[in-house]
Amino acid sequence: MTDAPERVHPTDLELAALISSKICHDVIGPVGAIYNGLEILNEDDDEEAQAYALSVIRNVTEQASARLQFARFAFGAAGSAGALIDLGTAEQISRGFIGQGKHKLVWKGIAGHMAKDKVKLLLNLIAVAVTALPRGGEIEVLMQGTIETPGFVLRCCGTAARPPQHLGAFISGEDVPPLDALTIQTYYTWRLAETAGMNLSIVKDGDDVLLSALS
Known part of the structure; x- marks a missing residue:
């Protein structure tokens, strides 16, 4: 029987640096678009151009705000150790993150306040699920069990x-990709599940993909 490959985790400092890179990667696009819109406002007196620039600024500011709010809860402390987070807030944050683009979020959650680390896992699972739908589609969030021991x-x-990018590799420990700003969220999701004592699985159900975290 072949021994399981040894897990090599980044140091705390490396993990913090990678997550910081991930957050910067996610917001630099919208922030750059805001700057470009402001330049148009300063340099072009045409009313149509100014209206377009204001529309762009408004949209990308909302996008940047939603991504930062999501990162605050998905990666940040979001309260002291053992804190509880309202699942209504988690739904609102998730809808802002998904936005009005090619992905649609269907939330079939339960009401109440759940342990911070489990909510962080759920938020990261939603972000990872987006990579399962490269052409867009519907992400249906189902919860089972109880507030204390959810699935x-x-x-x-x-x-x-398709299966979410890289998650299967982190679960199995085989062909694990190098950690960078593009893979760190998937790695962090796997680590959150491990810490929460929940098992991750990816299953094909017809044309759909099921991503589960169960105790």
């Missing part, structure tokens, strides 16, 4: 639905 099942339904 999460995310159904990813859309054209060309």
Whole structure:
């Protein structure tokens, strides 16, 4: 029997640096678009151009705000150790993160306040589920069990639905990709599940992909 590959984790400082890179990667695009819109306002007196610039600034400011709010809860402390987070707030943050683009969020959660680390896991699972739908589609969030011992099942339904990028590798420990700003969220999701004592799995259900975290 072949021994399981040894897990090599980043140091705390390396993990912090990688997550910081991830957050910067996510917000630099919208911030750059805001700057470009402001330049148009300063340099172009055409009313149509100014109206377009204001529209762009408004949209990307909302996008940047939603991504930062999501990062605050998905990666940040969001309260002291053992803190509880309202699942209504988690839903609102998730909807802001998904936005009005090619992905749609269907939330079938339970009401109440859940332990911070489990909510962080759920938020990161939603972000990872987006990579299962490269052409867009519907992410259905289902919760089972209780507030204290929940289970999460995310159904990813859309054209060309596939297993979330890199998650299977982190679960199995085989062909694990190098950690960078693009893979750190998947790695962090796996680590959160491990800390919460929940098992991650990826299952194909017809054309859909099921992403689960169960105790």
